[in-house]
Amino acid sequence: MSKSGTKKIQAIRGMNDLLPSDSPRWQFFEAKVRQIMQRYAFDEIRMPIVEQTALFARSIGEVTDIVEKEMYTFEDRNGDSLTLRPEGTAGCVRAAMEHGLLYNQTQRLWYQGPMFRHERPQKGRYRQFHQVGVETYGFEGPDIDAEVILLSARLWKELGLFEHVTLELNSLGSLEARAAYRDTLVAYFNEHFELLDEDSRRRLESNPLRILDSKNPAMAEMLDAAPQLLDHLDEASIEHFESLKAMLDAAGIGYVVNPRLVRGLDYYSRTVFEWTTTALGSQGTVCAGGRYDGLVEQLGGKPAPAVGFAMGIERLILLLETLDLVPDEALGKSDVYLMALDDTSTTAALTLAETLRAELPALKLQLHCGGGSFKSRMKKADKSDAGVALLLGQDEVANQTVTLKFLRDDREQQSVAQAALAATLNDLIIR
Ligand code: ATP
Ligand code: MG
Numbered sequence: 001m002s003k004s005g006t007k008k009i010q011a012i013r014g015m016n017d018l019l020p021s022d023s024p025r026w027q028f029f030e031a032k033v034r035q036i037m038q039r040y041a042f043d044e045i046r047m048p049i050v051e052q053t054a055l056f057a058r059s060i061g062e063v064t065d066i067v068e069k070e071m072y073t074f075e076d077r078n079g080d081s082l083t084l085r086p087e088g089t090a091g092c093v094r095a096a097m098e099h100g101l102l103y104n105q106t107q108r109l110w111y112q113g114p115m116f117r118h119e120r121p122q123k124g125r126y127r128q129f130h131q132v133g134v135e136t137y138g139f140e141g142p143d144i145d146a147e148v149i150l151l152s153a154r155l156w157k158e159l160g161l162f163e164h165v166t167l168e169l170n171s172l173g174s175l176e177a178r179a180a181y182r183d184t185l186v187a188y189f190n191e192h193f194e195l196l197d198e199d200s201r202r203r204l205e206s207n208p209l210r211i212l213d214s215k216n217p218a219m220a221e222m223l224d225a226a227p228q229l230l231d232h233l234d235e236a237s238i239e240h241f242e243s244l245k246a247m248l249d250a251a252g253i254g255y256v257v258n259p260r261l262v263r264g265l266d267y268y269s270r271t272v273f274e275w276t277t278t279a280l281g282s283q284g285t286v287c288a289g290g291r292y293d294g295l296v297e298q299l300g301g302k303p304a305p306a307v308g309f310a311m312g313i314e315r316l317i318l319l320l321e322t323l324d325l326v327p328d329e330a331l332g333k334s335d336v337y338l339m340a341l342d343d344t345s346t347t348a349a350l351t352l353a354e355t356l357r358a359e360l361p362a363l364k365l366q367l368h369c370g371g372g373s374f375k376s377r378m379k380k381a382d383k384s385d386a387g388v389a390l391l392l393g394q395d396e397v398a399n400q401t402v403t404l405k406f407l408r409d410d411r412e413q414q415s416v417a418q419a420a421l422a423a424t425l426n427d428l429i430i431r
Contacts (some may be wrong), residue, residue: 012127014121028320046111047094049085058298058299059299064207071116086117089133089189090295092135103302106137110147112130130314133310134151134310135309140305149273152275167255167258169255169272170258171237174236197216211223240270263290269294275287275407283315288310293306333387336364336429337381339380341394343371345392345396350367353365353367362430384408387406388406390404400417401417403415
């Protein structure tokens with residue numbers, strides 16, 4: 001075989017394996033998310049990972065970073081242009097429309113899953129990453145904006161993150177107000193054209209609001225002095241924004257109004273927000289969202305107001321790790337290691353394990369498999385993290401007992417009747 005034929009195949013850059021040592025943190029996070037969604041009466045929806053390319057081009061916008069340079073787009077065997085979803089909102093709207101979920105009704109939906117963007121991989125930025133998203137349809141007033149923000153805030157509280165994140169808030173106004181502001185802004189940027197970097201010059205025609213988002217320090221002063229969208233809002237948007245702020249005040253949720261927060265996607269109107277942290281370096285946005293009242297109609301549906309957000313799971317897990325906020329219990333140690341002492345007792349051990357699992361659904365029991373000497377069996381028990389080992393040899397099988405050994409505490413081993421074992425373990429282990 002040629003050298004290239006034996007070269008090890010590796011994962012694609014920016015697409016990560018989630019190893020067994022990582023999963024407890026993810027499960028801890030995912031369980032909290034599921035509880036919160038339940039408590040706020042949001043329903044789960046699952047969409048395909050692949051959609052027609054046109055869906056994203058039409059919703060996210062042709063001149064956004066995502067559509068211009070980040071999408072994984074390919075032709076399938078029929079010659080159709082398909083794209084791995086770079087975000088969930090477009091697919092969620094598509095699914096809701098397709099199944100009549102927006103017909104004379106409101107919806108509060110959530111989803112989670114992988115998203116794909118061809119970006120430069122770095123800490124907190126990957127090519128396959130995961131989001132939890134929330135989308136609501138059919139609500140016009142600021143109460144639902146507040147509700148989705150409060151939902152996210154409660155998740156931070158449950159995770160112990162609330163003190164470590166900041167809510168940034170802005171309003172983009174109506175499409176008309178934004179169009180008028182755009183002219184003012186372009187005129188201002190043209191006056192300061194020599195200060196614009198290459199990226200910004202390119203955006204001057206296509207997406208001038210995005211320039212406000214630039215992190216280039218050389219442009220900071222000029223951007224700070226730029227005319228602000230907040231001063232150009234329409235009356236109804238001002239009222240909406242003021243009511244939202246009053247609701248957040250009443251709920252005790254602090255925020256910073258950031259007039260330069262514009263978000264990278266075309267579909268937003270009125271409220272936009274981000275939750276940011278300073279604990280992760282430059283990839284500091286852990287959750288972002290806002291109102292997108294025009295999108296349903298833009299995708300061919302009957303107009304329906306909409307509000308949603310998406311959070312980046314990798315960044316949140318990184319934050320939980322950095323701040324050491326995952327409790328030990330969540331790291332999932334096994335309770336019991338059950339072993340036959342010799343090969344003739346293997347079947348008896350297997351049967352006893354099944355009996356215990358049927359009787360004690362909350363028990364985490366690891367059955368020894370793979371034979372070995374007594375010493376190597378005990379070594380595996382020790383390595384298993386279990387607190388208790390149950391030993392089953394020929395004597396125990398004959399007497400219908402097991403030997404219970406404490407692996408972490410200095411306590412005498414006991415002989416327990418198999419008939420009383422479930423009750424004993426229940427008292428010992430299951431709190
Ligand atoms: P950024 O400015 O960081 O590129 P974005 O505006 O492109 O973010 P959104 O499309 O709003 O991000 O996605 C919502 C959240 O998803 C982000 O706040 C972030 O937490 C997460 N996210 C976005 N892109 C990535 C990525 N490539 N890798 C990991 N997480 C990501
Ligand atoms: Mg991005």
